[in-house]
Amino acid sequence: MTGLSEPLSAPLEVGFDYTRSLGPVHRRFATELRGRRIVGVRGSDGRVHVPPVEYDPDTAAALDEFVPVGTRGTVLSWSWMPRPLEGQPLAHPFAWALVLLDGADTPMLHALDAGSPDAVRTGMRVQVRWAAELGNGIRDIACFEPVGQSPAPPLEDPEPVSMITAPVHLHYQHSASPEESRYLRGLTEGRLLGQRCPQCRKVYIPPRGACPTDGVPTEEEVELPDTGIVTTFCIVNVPFLGQRIPPPYVSAYVLLDGADIAFLHLVLGCDAADVRMGMRVRAEWKPREEWGYTLQNIDHFRPTGEPDAPFETYAQHL
Amino acid sequence: MADVAVVGFAQAPNVRATHGTTNGVEMLVPIFREVLDSTGLRTEDIGFWCSGSSDYLAGRAFSFIAAVDAIGAFPPINESHVEMDAAWALYEAWVKIRTGEVDTALVYGFGKSSAGDLRRTLALQLDPYTAAPLWPDSVSIAGLQARLGLDAGEWTEQDMAEVAARSRAAAGPGAQISGRVAAADLLAEPYLADPLRKHDCAPITDGAAVVVLASADRARELHERPAWITGLEHRIESGSIGARDLLRSPSTTAAAEAAGAADVEVAELHAPFTHQEIVLRRAIGLGEDVAINPSGGPLCGNPMFSAGLSRIGEAASRVMSGAARRVLAHATSGPALQQNLVCVMEGRS
DSSP: OOSSOOOOOEEEEEEEEEEOOOHHHHHHHHHHTTTOOEHHHEEEEEEEEEOOOBOOTTOBBBBOOOEEEEEEEEEEEEEEEEOOOOSSOSSEEEEEEEEETTTTTSSEEEEEOSSSSSOOOOOEEEEEOOOSOOOOGGGGGGEEEOSSOOOOOOOOSOOOOOEEEEEEEEEEEEHHHHHHHHHHHHHHOOOEEEEOOOTOEEEESSSEEEEOOSSOOOOEEEEEEEEEEEEEEEEEEOOOOOOOOOSSEEEEEEEEEEOOOOOEEOOOOGGGGGGOOOEEEEEEEOOOOGGGGSSEEEEEEEEEOOOOOOHHHHHHHE | OOOEEEEEEOOOEEEEEEEOOOTTHHHHHHHHHHHHHHHHHOGOOSSSEEEEEEHHHHTTHHHHHGGGGGOOOOOOOOOOEEOOHHHHHHHHHHHHHHTSSSSEEEEEEEGGGGGOHHHGGGGGSSSSSTTTOOOOOHEEEEHHHHHHHHHHHSSHHHHHHHHHHHHHHOTTTOOOOOOOOOOHHHHOOOOOETTTEEBBOOOOEEEEEEEEEEEEHHHHHOOOOOOEEEEEEEEOOOGGGGGGGGGTOOHHHHHHHHHTTTTTOOOOOOOOBBHHHHHHHHHHTOOSSSOOOOOOOOEEEEEOOHHHHHHHHHHHHHTTTOOSSSSEEEEESTTTEEEEEEEEEEOOO
């Protein structure tokens, strides 16, 4: 049995600062924004879309007739944001608004800095508040604000904007399955725990929530040795961002003795050119004080010097 | 073209959070067993498998591949996936049977919304140039849609609260929220995102669902009263929110007309916000005599990427049990009802 202890769970951060190249329509829009001006595009039915759309929403025709519109407009609808979320335009409570700019026929979505929901109403007049730094597309508009003093004037001949940066950062609480949790807890003790499928009797390491052959949870625990063979491998010759070992080095599938599925690890301790299918290897563990819930407790595998395993002994595990 | 019917449906309990993994295996294994037992099918009898889920909910790439473990995929299976609500996976399976390629299909959807921040994650469905960089969240966008209708006199906050109260009263034991509550009491609660209160928004839900489809010949063997699919259509609207008519849902109207939505007794509508149920009823042209969301609907449990499939399963169940003759199910995806699917089913004697 897998035991009744709680599955392991940990924060998982996923993030990337996307750089997005702009086609001709978004490039024009972003370039005008850098000059503190707003343009829309005229659709097939004559409506002026702001922000501009590349293709007509009704006919799918490519659009390229740009139309200057105002930096003031009217709120068509709004909803209140009492606790702003990460990445939103304002860090204090604000309204999301659909703003119909003067000269436009479709409203744009943006933030409205109005203090409190009592200060917002449908039909109110608002104006752009420009960002301090320009050149990043829609975020050149810091937000909208109630009409008041004249906003900052346009700039002459802005540099064309052909790329924007759009950071995407998400936060998760990732949970391991009960089977994975047994395996990860075993690693903190230097144990390699697999589990056997009750139907096909295959031993999986790491164990699975369900045997991919039979669709039933793996159950019977099997402790495996830290010796095995290389089933297949590649020699990494290409340097890449985040690489921890200077190339060339060997990334290999290691099949532990008694297991039915290999896992990916490093084979070091010999010339990369000497690594071969069937080679016997043993785990080289990191110092015990560095162990955590990770297979990285094994720094790498190294050759044992024993005779190679015959191909037919692992042919079914490739 | 082959006729197609729903012959099985099961779903995991709708809960606020599971301890399970984001690949859904723990939720899927029991409901696969349930639906296979109810139809007498074995996994090797299934001609086509199709799922709906999202890597954005899981926070990792190709998360649906891990869910395939729950099937027992050996010998190799005929399998596909949509990054949409699994109602769209059902559409793909329906086409496979219609074209005669297979005669049975198992469709499943799953989502663990609780693993991340759903309101932010859904912002990534928006235009990546002019909307998503601002991170407008799903509740706020629904709020903009709701106020358009309030200002136009299309509905009132009272109307919205009554949708929530009726849904909760109908909800069964698998729902996340249920019970009798007066609309007046709901209206006394504070705003979550003015003009929306908590009861106007579907709860964040983890869950999974599975539906089995079969061709005409097989359906009669597998169920004594299959729910025959007489129409199935889906339509999409512009990715530019400002260019859309948010009060009318023209994509739902077009899908409903193409699917033949007249004369249904029951409608399961995938409206994650109270006002959207009102939009959908009008878009489809549902009369007062149609029972809306007798399951409680998504306001009582809205597992992302399976709630739309559940609507089809719930509606089909009423045909299969003999409680209804002709039913309609609706599924949505994207911000403010951007994409809509309508499925009409009926029982035959």
